[in-house]
Amino acid sequence: MEAIKEPNSKFVKVRCPKCKNEQIIFGKASTEIKCLVCGKVLADPTGGKSKVKARILEVLE
Numbered sequence: 001m002e003a004i005k006e007p008n009s010k011f012v013k014v015r016c017p018k019c020k021n022e023q024i025i026f027g028k029a030s031t032e033i034k035c036l037v038c039g040k041v042l043a044d045p046t047g048g049k050s051k052v053k054a055r056i057l058e059v060l061e
């Protein structure tokens, strides 16, 4: 099976507001995304599209 590429499927580079760690996360994750360093929640799943709480530095397409 081939993966269907959806237009909203983007990776974003974010900076953790707490520890300044830069991390690339999936912009449409269905689960909570936490900072790998300090564990702060960076994005919440909200109906298919993540609500990113961290500062977005770059959108990777």
Ligand SMILES: [Zn+2]
Pocket (backbone or CB within 6 Å): 016, 017, 018, 019, 020, 021, 035, 036, 037, 038, 039, 040
């Ligand atoms: Zn952090």
